[in-house]
Amino acid sequence: TGEVGLVVKDTRGASAVAKVTLDVLPTNPPSITITGPVEGRRYYTDVPLLFTAQVSDPESDPEALSVRWESDVQGELAIDAPSPSGNIEGEVYLSEANHIITVRAEDPQGNTDTDSIFLEVGGPNSPPTCTFDAPEVDTVVESGEVVLLEGTVDDADVGPEGLAVAFTSSIDGELGTATPNSDGSVLLGADDLSTGTHTLSLVATDDAGTTCTASSAVRIAEPPFVRIDSPSPAEEFNDGDTINFAGTATDNEDPNDTLTVSWTSSLDGEFNTSPPDSSGNVAASQLLSVGDHEVRLVVTDSDGMQRSSLTTVKVLPCEYFYDGDGDGFGDPTTGLPTCEPPVGYVLDGTDCDDSDRDAYPGADEYCDGHDDDCDGTTDEYDAIDATQWWTDADGDGFGDPATVQTACTQPSGAISVGNDCDDSDRDINPGAEEVCGDGVDDDCDGADLPCILNIPLATTDVQLIGESAQDEVGTAVAAVGDLNGDGLDDVLVGAPYDDIDAIDAGTAYMVFGGLTGSLDLSGADARLIGESSSDNAGLSVAGAGDVNNDGYNDVLVGAWYDDATATDAGVAYLLLGPFSGDIDLGDSDYLLTGDNAEDYAGAGLAMVGDWDGDGHSDLAIGAYEEDTGDTNAGMTYLISGASIASGTLSSVSFATFSGERSDDQAGRSVSAAGDVDGDGQPDLLIAAPPEDTGGNASGSVYLVLGPTTGGDIDLRYAEAQLYGEGDNHFAGRQTAGPGDLDGDGYDDIVIGADGEDSVDSGNGAVYLWRGPVPSGTRSLSGADTKFVGQSGLDYIGRSVSSGGDINNDGFTDLVMGGTGDDYGDIDAGGGFVVLGPFSSGTLSKNDFYARLYAESTDDKAGYSIAGDFDFNGDGWDDVLVGVPGDDAGGTNAGAAYITFGATSW
Template sequence: MRRLLLLTMSLFLLVILTGCLMSSEEFQEIYEHSMDLDDDGHRDPKYEFGDDCDDHDATVYPGASESCNEVDEDCDGDVDEGFDKTWYLDEDGDGEFSPDPVVSCTAPGDVVSRNPGADCDDRDGSVRPGAPEYCDGVDNDCDGEIDPDTALDAAVWYTDGDGDGYGDPASPLSACTQPAGAVSDDTDCDDGEATVNPGHAEVCNDFLDNDCDGTDNTCARTGTLSLANADVIILGGVQGAEAGVAACGIGDLDGDGVHDLGIGAPGVTGRGRAYVFYGPITADSNLQDAPATIRDTETGCLGAAIAGGSDLTGDGLDDFVIGDPCWGDTNSDGHADGAVFISQEPPSGTESPVSDWLTINGAGFRQGVGAALSTRGDVDSDGRADLAVGMPYGDRRETDCGQVSIVHGPITENPSTSSGIQLYGISEGQNVGVTFTHDLDANGDGYSDLLVGQPEIESGDYRGRVEIAFGPIREDSSLGVASTWSGGDGYIGLGAAVASAGDVNGDGYDDILAGAPRTLGSNWTQTYSGKVYLVHGGADGPDDLDEDGVIFSGEGGTEAGRALSSAGDFNGDGYDDILIGAPGDGDDLGGAYLIYGPVSVNRDLEDADLILRAEEAHHLAGASVCGGYDLNGDGYDDLVVGAPGHDEIGVDAGAVYIIFGRGL
């Protein structure tokens, strides 16, 4: 208390003394300065009416001019208003500015911009918009994506759909890291099958190229096979039956999903017989054990021709068609009219009469109706199979000029030969109808074409001709004016057999086969080695026979080309194959030759991929051949070879051989 009193008294004395030493003006000046220390005319806000936001800086006061110096000179609460202090730098010198602003009254560097850039890393000159991407964990092009699939050094991967460790070369992927379900290998030839890849061992008869080497690795049949070792042998039932004059798959008659076999035996009892063996067929047999035996009470040669593989009657099942060119003589002129019989239901039993079948007969004329048949074509492209019937002795224009009658399906009642479309010969002895097929589309226009062989027509020193009439075929016409190949180049009997080869070269067009079982040797002597021509189809029709055809040449007296057929895809490689019948002449062993597609160069038949040798001479093995049907139900097309001269049961009892397909 005493100290406070002394201090108060001292201050009082100081004030009295000061007042005694200065004037009132001086005192007022000192007083005013104490409230405006920087003398800018504005008091410190702590005094009444004070508005100076910085009473220590005479340049700072309300109404002062604003400068860019980080100071609020005019005391309005805003610093450096009216000045743009935002800058964007390019610190790495890559030409792209940073999107992050730098605030400064002066340019903060040598390379600056007032506008933001898109450089996502302005410290790395390799990172900028538009820069190439690499697999380096960096977003090189500043698009927000790190190591995209488009990176320059991205690896190529391949989809491994079956998980076998081998990739599909048709499904490449680019990625910096291995994608799920992809591998670096690109050698899988079937990425939908885990048992197919270059590291897998080949497995025969599974339809797969397991090791992806493009070959069957000896799985397919090759070399020479005696027909005595055929997978199935069906013997003729009686002496003289001539079983195998005609033998072929006939489609699926009973609708069980497996192809059935038809056999013609025209020599049985002077009337002939036809037989059906229902698939699957896996064991040897005898015609007398056939599930269905078709007979006729009329004298004839029933079974001289057979066909099937299509639904002619429109009931949903394939039909069996049998030709009997020796049937009937309704005008008693001593010459057969011929007839064709069409099944209306699956035949059964040991005595199935053709009287219950649909019938086409020769209508009282010497025509030989049924000498040849074709059932798997559609010449008007209406989606329904048409039946083609050969009448080689018809004489519409000249004696024995012959004709082919095409009866459009569905066939539901007995048609006459005149009810169909007639394609007839124009020359005596032309014998149109002795051999033909309409089971092909050689120019790919969607219409079946008619291929006709005329082996007996003469042309100078040569004999034979092959003609193709392109579909659609909707009206009668003569043959001899369509695309034609005549005998020449040393062959005789060109057209003794013709057939569709299927698509041997895989170009989408059906190819054709034409046989010339007799040839001219040196000194114009006739030989029986035979030749077969393969002519590839195309948009403009088949190639030229002599210039572009592939020639298969027989040897000795084999009569190669006496019978021909597509073999279907016997080895499962995706290409159709060729089966050539060579029944032999005299002491020469007959047989058949299998050529695997694709094929494009001439070959000797002794170099065929598979040679099927007759058991003995005079068996006439190869008199009929057929392929393209799966008779044992294993998925592979099988081969059928007829040997009407086989004599185990009796002279000319005949036999039919089945060789099962196999390969990949």
């Protein structure tokens, strides 16, 4: 607020002043909102997209605003300027790509506002296809009946379930809509169709408005009318009387005298087929046998439609029989010629025992030594309480199912158990023990049990034993390549509860290749020692490749609970090879620390290839309870190998990936995915095991395609989200990129879900998804191969890794851990080897090749696992299994075991 004054002076120096007070206010920015198209739908290159928005400004008319539309793929889009009411709309064709569309509004004072949407644009739209399957052309249907309309639809873009389907009639108009099933079938019941010939049509419309139509012709017709007029129901006649029947048979479409007529008796069968006269009168005369007759008149028109009318007549006999036991059947020796029987006489004189009311023709036969059903045979095979018997030719106590017979008494050589699958071999029966791998179904369960090679870890080639009780060596293990330049691969083993420098400070042990036999890890080639109490260094370990390109591989060690930045902020230590001896992790070459309290940085560790194209390996570090996306949503940081420096992860990273929702814990596990989409660039897997898309804590794994331009990326924009199949599956407990397993030019991925429960609670599973992985949000039920635990609480998938080529057959193998496997003892656990190539479908532990098992309760072998390394330089890849509960060095001192690859695998 201020004053503006005007001073006027005349030639004599006199003056006058005029003042005005002005309030000068800042201008407000415009506001713009995109109202169409909507996100989450599929769009096509050959169908224009209608872009709409609403813009306004407190000080300016919408027409005075400058509005610019841009695609991050196509650049500026030509869309009309705002209308006087602020409406904006215009159609634009977009190229095949994922587009981020941004609209920017600017007022005359330079104030701006923007809005953005994300659109997925596929190739040209493929029109839907449809067929009309039923009813067939020229089908005739009776008026009033429900007509089932059936068809098949499909669409190459959205599949059958993405189509809108409607049925119409040329007479009755629209009949209704139907939702296609996954196989494309559609079904609609149409009732109350008008009489006449209908052209029935199926119309399918895709998401772009393209349609297909299929038709059939159906005639709706009226059935004939029929009625028996005489005799009256239940009218009685004497044996030998001619009975005159009369009725009415008419049709609205056929001449009455062309109708087909049939008179039938329930006792004597058909007895007349004379057609009606032109007025619809129909008649028949007939002698019927003695008894109670149901007489039916059936009339059929030219369309095959029938109607019937029913009446009853009684023809009285001239002979009755005395029924002494009251069972409805008389003594055949007591016949009385009369048509008016005395009390106690009945028409049927076929009783075989008129003193027993339970014995008569048609009675149930029992194994009681009596002819109950009057068929002349006592205790025959069809007796109600007869027993089934089977011949036991091999004498093993189980009979041949093909030899079943029923009898009241046991036949010679027969027994009462009949489920033998081979009655020529007494060693094969349901009670026998299955012998694996013999090609014989020994226990008759329908399959021969394949043999899994069981190897006790205590007998493997290298045993790395924890120094002290409660160290829990093997909580994490990694094959880290050649750190000391001797040509042999080396391994890194985490002991997060080791107390060398402080209680639970933790240690990671480096062991150089070439060792055989047992080693107390106090004699490891290098000990990487945690800085402070309860840091738990070694909860995660990983190879870092050769970050500084000096010809020696480097390593990463995670201490999730390190407090250097803030309480439990966590840290990832990077140590450049070569090195040896005792090293305080505080003296590491680089310290990459979490930003905030309880970020738990260093949980996920991976070398992920060269994402920024500078010729150096880059690193991915997970901080699974970082809060940028939401509380405990998690964050994964990408760090350039060429420009790496110590500092907080936010300050040294060139890209970040934030979790979608609260408590997703994205970054709990990270791994290099290889090149999944075949574009020559490395890709990344980020796991969020407690994520809830597929159910409570079903878990999800996000596939991020490289390279990235940097900045913070919400994981909802990842190329693919692969979620667990049910509650508490914890998909993503560990992930791996084993390379191109099937040689199709695309790398493949594996995902562990140790809570999967398709067999029993906690049997666990590992999913193999072959590249290229389809984009979008998808259930792991769509994986190419699923490896499942055989029993509840096996927890297969707690760890997973490429196995390299263990048996040197030219195919990549997989290794996976199951901490709850009970082969060696309760929860002793084991590491499992599955040899490639891998078939599709579901495979169980019976399909695995080898089990590397621990032998004591709660050893939890397989808590961690690593493969694809050659420790002894023999050209065969080896397997490293972590056993944190192993007691060889003291209670829960832990151990890690290396098994060399060989031809015997």
